[in-house]
Amino acid sequence: MMSDAALASQVGGRADGPASPASPPTPRTASSGSQWRRVAIAAGFLAPALVFLGAFVVYPIIYTVIRSLFDKSGDGFVGFENYARMFTNDSTFTAIRNNVIWVIVAPAVCTILGLIFAVLADKVKWGTAFKLIVFMPMAISMLAAGVIFRSLFQENPELGAVNAGIVAVQNAFGGEAANFEGARARPDGPLVEDGGSIAGSDTVSPGDIQDFPLIGIRAGDVPEEATQVEAVGDPAGDAIAGSVFLDNIRGGGGTPGEIEDGKFGLPGITVHAVDGSGNVVASATTQADGSYVIEGLSDGDYVVALPATNFVAGGQGVSWLSSSFITSVIILSYVWIWAGFAMIMIASGLSAIDRSLQEAARTDGASEWKVFTKITAPLLAPVLVVVLVTLIINVLKIFDLVYVIPPGASKPAANVIAVEMWTVSFGGGNDQGLGSALAILLLLLVLPAMIINVRRLREEKRS
Amino acid sequence: MTAEATLRTRVKASSAETRAGQRPRTVGQKIVAFLGTTVVQVVLVVIALFWLVPSIGLFLSSLRSASDSGTSGWWTVFTAPTQLTLDNYANLLTNPTILGSIGNTILITVPTTLLVVLIGSLAGHALAWVQFPGRDWLFIAIVVLLAVPLQVALIPLAQLFGALGIFGSVLGVIIYHTAFGLPFAIFLMRNFFSQVPAELLEAARLDGASEFRIFRQVVLPLGLPAIASLAIFQFLWTWNDLLIALIFTNSGSQPLTVAIQSQLRQFGANIDVLSAGAFLSMIVPLIVFFAFQRYFVQALLAGSNK
Numbered sequence A: 001m002m003s004d005a006a007l008a009s010q011v012g013g014r015a016d017g018p019a020s021p022a023s024p025p026t027p028r029t030a031s032s033g034s035q036w037r038r039v040a041i042a043a044g045f046l047a048p049a050l051v052f053l054g055a056f057v058v059y060p061i062i063y064t065v066i067r068s069l070f071d072k073s074g075d076g077f078v079g080f081e082n083y084a085r086m087f088t089n090d091s092t093f094t095a096i097r098n099n100v101i102w103v104i105v106a107p108a109v110c111t112i113l114g115l116i117f118a119v120l121a122d123k124v125k126w127g128t129a130f131k132l133i134v135f136m137p138m139a140i141s142m143l144a145a146g147v148i149f150r151s152l153f154q155e156n157p158e159l160g161a162v163n164a165g166i167v168a169v170q171n172a173f174g175g176e177a178a179n180f181e182g183a184r185a186r187p188d189g190p191l192v193e194d195g196g197s198i199a200g201s202d203t204v205s206p207g208d209i210q211d212f213p214l215i216g217i218r219a220g221d222v223p224e225e226a227t228q229v230e231a232v233g234d235p236a237g238d239a240i241a242g243s244v245f246l247d248n249i250r251g252g253g254g255t256p257g258e259i260e261d262g263k264f265g266l267p268g269i270t271v272h273a274v275d276g277s278g279n280v281v282a283s284a285t286t287q288a289d290g291s292y293v294i295e296g297l298s299d300g301d302y303v304v305a306l307p308a309t310n311f312v313a314g315g316q317g318v319s320w321l322s323s324s325f326i327t328s329v330i331i332l333s334y335v336w337i338w339a340g341f342a343m344i345m346i347a348s349g350l351s352a353i354d355r356s357l358q359e360a361a362r363t364d365g366a367s368e369w370k371v372f373t374k375i376t377a378p379l380l381a382p383v384l385v386v387v388l389v390t391l392i393i394n395v396l397k398i399f400d401l402v403y404v405i406p407p408g409a410s411k412p413a414a415n416v417i418a419v420e421m422w423t424v425s426f427g428g429g430n431d432q433g434l435g436s437a438l439a440i441l442l443l444l445l446v447l448p449a450m451i452i453n454v455r456r457l458r459e460e461k462r463s
Numbered sequence B: 001m002t003a004e005a006t007l008r009t010r011v012k013a014s015s016a017e018t019r020a021g022q023r024p025r026t027v028g029q030k031i032v033a034f035l036g037t038t039v040v041q042v043v044l045v046v047i048a049l050f051w052l053v054p055s056i057g058l059f060l061s062s063l064r065s066a067s068d069s070g071t072s073g074w075w076t077v078f079t080a081p082t083q084l085t086l087d088n089y090a091n092l093l094t095n096p097t098i099l100g101s102i103g104n105t106i107l108i109t110v111p112t113t114l115l116v117v118l119i120g121s122l123a124g125h126a127l128a129w130v131q132f133p134g135r136d137w138l139f140i141a142i143v144v145l146l147a148v149p150l151q152v153a154l155i156p157l158a159q160l161f162g163a164l165g166i167f168g169s170v171l172g173v174i175i176y177h178t179a180f181g182l183p184f185a186i187f188l189m190r191n192f193f194s195q196v197p198a199e200l201l202e203a204a205r206l207d208g209a210s211e212f213r214i215f216r217q218v219v220l221p222l223g224l225p226a227i228a229s230l231a232i233f234q235f236l237w238t239w240n241d242l243l244i245a246l247i248f249t250n251s252g253s254q255p256l257t258v259a260i261q262s263q264l265r266q267f268g269a270n271i272d273v274l275s276a277g278a279f280l281s282m283i284v285p286l287i288v289f290f291a292f293q294r295y296f297v298q299a300l301l302a303g304s305n306k
Helices: A004-015 A028-032 A035-067 A081-088 A090-121 A127-139 A142-152 A161-174 A326-352 A355-363 A368-396 A400-404 A408-414 A417-425 A432-462 B003-022 B027-062 B066-071 B074-078 B087-093 B096-129 B135-146 B150-164 B170-193 B198-206 B211-222 B224-240 B243-248 B256-261 B271-302
Strands: A191-194 A197-200 A212-215 A240-246 A270-274 A280-285 A291-294 A303-306
Touching: A035 A432, A035 B096, A035 B135, A035 B150, A035 B170, A035 B211, A081 A090, A081 A432, A090 A127, A090 A326, A090 A368, A090 A408, A090 A417, A090 A432, A090 B027, A127 A326, A127 B027, A127 B271, A142 A161, A142 A326, A142 A400, A142 B027, A142 B224, A142 B256, A142 B271, A161 B074, A197 A212, A240 A270, A240 A303, A270 A291, A280 A291, A326 A368, A326 A400, A326 A408, A326 B027, A326 B271, A355 A368, A368 A432, A400 A417, A417 A432, A417 B150, A417 B243, A432 B135, A432 B150, B027 B074, B027 B271, B066 B271, B087 B096, B087 B271, B096 B135, B096 B170, B096 B211, B096 B224, B096 B256, B096 B271, B135 B170, B150 B170, B150 B243, B170 B224, B170 B243, B170 B271, B198 B211, B211 B224, B224 B271, B243 B256, B256 B271
Parallel strands: A212 A240
Antiparallel strands: A191 A197, A197 A303, A240 A291, A270 A280, A270 A303
16 A cells, blocks of 8 residues: 555645646746647647547537437437437436435445545555555446346345345344245135234134135245155144145145145244233244144134245345345445445545644644544545546446346336447437437536536646 | 662652653653554554455455355455355456456456556656747647546547448447546646656757657656556556446457456355455556556656546
């Protein structure tokens, strides 16, 4: 890692140091050459750059502006219709809305984390190594980062590290969590469903049997230890017993509701005995063959119920890559990459700050928090602005991560402007009018950042 | 307790007193400070782990067979290290498509980096050291172009390159990257070159050296660290690009990133190819990063609006 002093001189240079003098000293001998000679020399030096910038940057911008006013094929002039369509078309509107979320969330999170990391790394001996670790993702492609995060957030806890961690924690604290997502009762059977829980439709008393024939469970969700369901014998006088089982026979056949060969018990399901006033008075867990016995019940009528927690995705792992979470996951991957950038920038800004100010405040008895909010943060403000503006420009154009991470089903929910622009103009949409309008929208969105940049340049000149 | 021991204890106690007197800190404050650094240490270790684990996971995935990856997570290698195999890499490195795409990545990245450095430093020199009317305006224009999203040129350049017959070749990608790399390059070079002491240029001018000679023999050698920064930044940028290559190359000219993304559709089934391919694409950037990161940092710090 380059020394902090070197970093400091770089960032210091942004504001007032030698890195960007407003106007370099004019050679006195310049007057000896005629102005035209100097123009010719400058033209010689600048020609390749001007050709490239003119032909491949400036001309395309103008072309795209004009193209955005024409229709799909480019023949018919449509005025601002493409721009109006952007906000009425569902998929483009989702893209714009997501971009807004991105711009609000991602730069702020990166900057805050970068600030925290930079301040903390300053306090330990291995701070340089820490910075290197956090900064490293900046070097790799967003494609590689996308592959990494898509694999981390796979739904199956056997495969996705994040869900594996969540399930491990759940199992450590919540015991073995059964999960039979999607389980339901047969509509005409002896059971009722209520708010996700499944209960017997009639009350039972101690000594009775209450079976739970369930359907709607994927074969893959039936655990390996599950065994053939057996009819339970009559329970004792203070107990209710029964079996919870999958009321299907693989390959078909069988009678609905009957316990017969080929049906499997569902182990690990929590069974509640609920009294007349709705209180759970006792509970039990089903065995490998799906049988349960609730003991210690006093006389009375009970409803036996399987609470909803048996059937919601708990131990299953969260579907991170589904439409609801996909944008959060992609933003997280962005933060993983760019927090290091914010940290490095802020760390160099921090080291440029005169330490004696903070020391003086500390000797005067100011708390660390006060030193930070009253001295460090205000002095750091210019750097924070640079980081935020840079990240906002960057986030607006975000493409690779959003192109790579979402699986097909959640692609529409994750959409952003740059991906939509690619899709409508190259990825099958073939509507270069709308594509051009989206590109110009991106350009318009970075305009404020351009203005800030030019202003900063002028301020440097004046100082 | 002997008299001697008592004496020693007393001496110790008194010296402790004087030390406590010299420093304002009480024992309680010391404990708080110690706990504080310990907490910071622990927090930083946890954060560092969060930042390391994703890459380590990818690396371990790339060393497991497709069937292992389909049934268990990469962390199981810690309990069953026999899973580890180099087969995925062997398969990739004997696959002509992948080998070709690695070649294409190099064919795109190296010329782009050279062009950007060359053209950018020429223009940077003119903006820093040649007085001509409109110079400041030109520099402002460069700063404005810094933030232009490269998406604005996709459609026109696709048509232009089509008309020129270079759509689908590495040449088009090189031109695109060079054009959009230049504003940053010029900005960076101009700022760094301005720091070269004016007396050196003056002396060379008095000796009658031509402007190009001054550039080559005075400014360029002194600006080498800046050029290294720019070269590394541009190298990584081009190497890691997906979007431009995705549109402007075909199956014969595609770089590694495009070749890998084509496997994304069957993510679960292709995780062996994807993880090994992704890690393969990371190796060169990581080597460059760790070898030259101070230059990379310098480039980011000096012009962070790309």
